[in-house]
Amino acid sequence: MSRFTDKVVIITGGGSGIGLGAALKFADENAKVVITGRSENKLKDAIEEMKKTGAKDQNLFYIVSDVSTEEDAKRVVNETIKKFGKIDILLNNAGVVSNPDCNNLQHIQTYDYVFSINVRGVILLSSEAIPHLIKTKGNIVNVSSIAPFYATANATYYAMSKADQAYEWGGSGIGLGAALKFADENAKVVITGRSENKLKDAIEEMKKTGAKDQNLFYIVSDVSTEEDAKRVVNETIKKFGKIDVLLNNAGVVSNPDCNNLQHIQTYDYVFSINVRGVILLSSEAIPHLIKTKGNIVNVSSIAPFYATANATYYAMSKAALNSYTVSLAGKLAKDGVRANLINPGLVRTPIFMQVKSEDGSKMTDESLSEVDEFCKKSVPMGRFGTPAEIANHILFLASDQASFVTGSINISDGGYSVRSACTVSHYDNILV
Numbered sequence: 001m002s003r004f005t006d007k008v009v010i011i012t013g014g015g016s017g018i019g020l021g022a023a024l025k026f027a028d029e030n031a032k033v034v035i036t037g038r039s040e041n042k043l044k045d046a047i048e049e050m051k052k053t054g055a056k057d058q059n060l061f062y063i064v065s066d067v068s069t070e071e072d073a074k075r076v077v078n079e080t081i082k083k084f085g086k087i088d089i090l091l092n093n094a095g096v097v098s099n100p101d102c103n104n105l106q107h108i109q110t111y112d113y114v115f116s117i118n119v120r121g122v123i124l125l126s127s128e129a130i131p132h133l134i135k136t137k138g139n140i141v142n143v144s145s146i147a148p149f150y151a152t153a154n155a156t157y158y159a160m161s162k163a164d165q166a167y168e169w170g171g172s173g174i175g176l177g178a179a180l181k182f183a184d185e186n187a188k189v190v191i192t193g194r195s196e197n198k199l200k201d202a203i204e205e206m207k208k209t210g211a212k213d214q215n216l217f218y219i220v221s222d223v224s225t226e227e228d229a230k231r232v233v234n235e236t237i238k239k240f241g242k243i244d245v246l247l248n249n250a251g252v253v254s255n256p257d258c259n260n261l262q263h264i265q266t267y268d269y270v271f272s273i274n275v276r277g278v279i280l281l282s283s284e285a286i287p288h289l290i291k292t293k294g295n296i297v298n299v300s301s302i303a304p305f306y307a308t309a310n311a312t313y314y315a316m317s318k319a320a321l322n323s324y325t326v327s328l329a330g331k332l333a334k335d336g337v338r339a340n341l342i343n344p345g346l347v348r349t350p351i352f353m354q355v356k357s358e359d360g361s362k363m364t365d366e367s368l369s370e371v372d373e374f375c376k377k378s379v380p381m382g383r384f385g386t387p388a389e390i391a392n393h394i395l396f397l398a399s400d401q402a403s404f405v406t407g408s409i410n411i412s413d414g415g416y417s418v419r420s421a422c423t424v425s426h427y428d429n430i431l432v
Helices: 017-028 040-052 070-084 108-136 156-161 173-184 196-208 226-240 264-292 312-335 350-354 365-378 387-398 416-422
Strands: 008-012 032-037 060-064 089-092 139-142 165-168 189-193 216-220 245-248 295-299 338-344 409-412
Touching: 008 017, 008 070, 008 108, 017 032, 017 040, 017 089, 032 040, 032 070, 040 060, 060 070, 070 108, 089 108, 108 139, 108 264, 173 189, 173 196, 173 245, 173 387, 189 196, 189 226, 196 216, 216 226, 226 264, 245 264, 245 387, 264 295, 264 312, 295 312, 295 387, 312 338, 338 387, 387 409
Parallel strands: 008 032, 008 089, 032 060, 089 139, 165 189, 165 245, 189 216, 245 295, 295 338, 338 409
Antiparallel strands: none
C-alpha cells in the first residue's frame, strides 16, 4: 500500500510548478488530490496530466479560487469536505513575486498584492482547514523560499512575505526614550503617533530636559495610510527643511478590537502598522534621506527568532521588517543611505499592556509580575531592559560613529538569545 492511500490533500497553486509537481507525486501514491488556483485552464490541464500517470478520476478534484479572500478560503475547505469527507494534508504552495498590474517592485500596491497571496491567503486557508486537520491528526506544509535569508533589491516584498529625525510612535516607550536622547543631543525632533495627548506629554517631557521648543514638533497621524505618511514627511520638510534620520518604531502586538489572536482581523491590523506603515513612511522619506546621506533605523524584535503562540502575527511582522530592512540597506548603499535594525528583547514599555492571553484577556499587574519572574529566571541579566538602554543603541546606529554599518541586525536583549550558555552541565564537555 502507498504511503498516502486515501489521504486527502489540498494543494494551492496546484496548476503548475511545485504545486503541480507535488500533485503528481501525491496522485501517484493514491492520495485524493484537490488542487486550487485562479486559472481554470491550468487546473484542468493538471488534472489530465495526473490521469495520464494512472490516477483515478474520482480521486481528483479542482476548485477555481482566490484563497486570499475569506469567502474562497471557506469554499475550498467546504467543497473538499463535501467531496471527500476529510482533510489530511494542506500544502500551501500558492505564491507570487510581484504584482502583474504594477511595474514598480517597491510600490505599496506590490506589497499589498504579494502579501495578500503569500501570507494572508495562507492564514485564511489554514484557519479554515485546521479544525478538520485536528480530526485526522493531519499536517500542514507551507512552501517558503531561501529568499528571506538573502538581501534582494528586486524581490523585496516576496522575500518579506516568505520571513531631520522623524520618530514614528514617539509618544511612549522606546519611541519616547529615543526622542529624549536625540533631543538631549540637540537634534530637531519630530514625533508622530495617533494620540495627541501622548505626543503633547512627550514634547513637555523633552522640554523639561532642556530641549528648545523650536526644535520640537509633533504630528498626529496614522502612517499606515498613504495620505498620512506623505503628510508626515511634507510637514517635517516644511518645518525643518530636511530629514537626516528616520526611526520607524511604531508597533502593536494585537488588535484592540479583536480578542481572537489568530483571527485574520488581527493579522490585518498588526501588519498594517508594523510593516505597511514602515514601507509607506520610508518610501516617502528616502528621497530626502538621499539628499542628506541620512539613515533609517527600524525597531524590530527578537520575537521572529523564537516560536510563539500568543503573538504569532507580531513575530511574523517583525520577521518581514527584518527582511525589508536588509534589502533596503543593499538598495540604498550606493546612495550613501544606511538602514539598520535594532532587535530588543523584553523591554518595559506600554506595548506589554497590549499583550493578550489565549482567552483574549488583557495584561494585568499580576500578569506583569509573572513576566518579571520570567525575566529573572530566563534573561541572564535578570531584568527587563529600559527604553533608555535601547535608545542608546539606536543613537549609535543613527550617528556617524556607525558610518560603516548598514544592513545589520542588532540584538539588545540582556543575553536572552544566549541563555542556553548560562547553564553549565557535564554535557558541555562533549561539545568542546
